Amino acid sequence: MSDKRRNRVPFTPAALEQTALAYVARYATTQARLRSYLVRKLRERGWEGTDDRTEDRPEDRIEALVMRFAQAGYLDDEAWARMRSGALARRGFGAxxxxQALREAGIAEDLRADNRLDEPAQRQAALVLARRRRFGPFRGADLLPDRPQREKQVAAMVRAGHPLDIARRIVDARDPEEVEQWADSA
Structure with a gap:
């Protein structure tokens, strides 16, 4: 590690704000992730307060920055949650x-509830995964999978966040058109 990284100067309020601005300019992020990033950076570099006579707590500065950035529109947890849930569903992940991904990103429960997949969207996301991984009727061969292979496919779909009944329905299906009609009928 170079001396430059080891001998970093402690944060000042202006440097903390510049670091926060650089982070939100580079990444689409949530309030919780920005807060976590700034706390980690503060631990790495330390804090050089502006005035020894006043209580200048860096945690208060971080919270004020996060709130100010959210009010300015730099951080929008609702839009981020909508974007992330849509991206994961398009990749074949279930509700x-x-x-879980939204919870880990610090999205509030009410926003997570607003971004839950409905039944048709859950079925479509499960179909995406089945096509991508060649599960169920998308396996390519006319042979049915043996029991261990079927159980592995169902387990993979459940790990991807799909309900057990949807996973079983898709893995047990024999005709791709039939399962696609089922997914569209919800």
């Missing part, structure tokens, strides 16, 4: 996995 459980999407909820």
């Amino acid at each position: 459980g996995r999407i909820g």
Whole structure:
């Protein structure tokens, strides 16, 4: 590690704000992730307060920055949650996995509830995963999978956040058109 990284100067209020601005300019992020990033950076570099006579707590500065950035529109947890849940669903992840990702990103429960997949969207996301991984009727061969292979496919779909009944329905299906009609009928 170079001396430049080891001998970093402690944060001043202006340097903390510049670091926060650089982070939100580079990444689409949530309030919780920005807060976590700034706390980590503060731990790495330390804090050089502006005035020894006043209580200048860096945690208060971080919270004020996060609130100010949210009010200015630099951080929008609702838009981020909508974007992330849509991206995960398009990749074939189910409601459980999407909820977990939003929770890990610090999205509030009410926003997670607003971004839950409905039944048709859950079925479509499960179909995406089945096509991508060649599960169920998308396996390519006319042979049915043996029991261990079927159980592995169902387990993979459940780990991806899909309900057990949807996973079983898709893995047990024999005709791709039939399962696609089922997914569209919800």
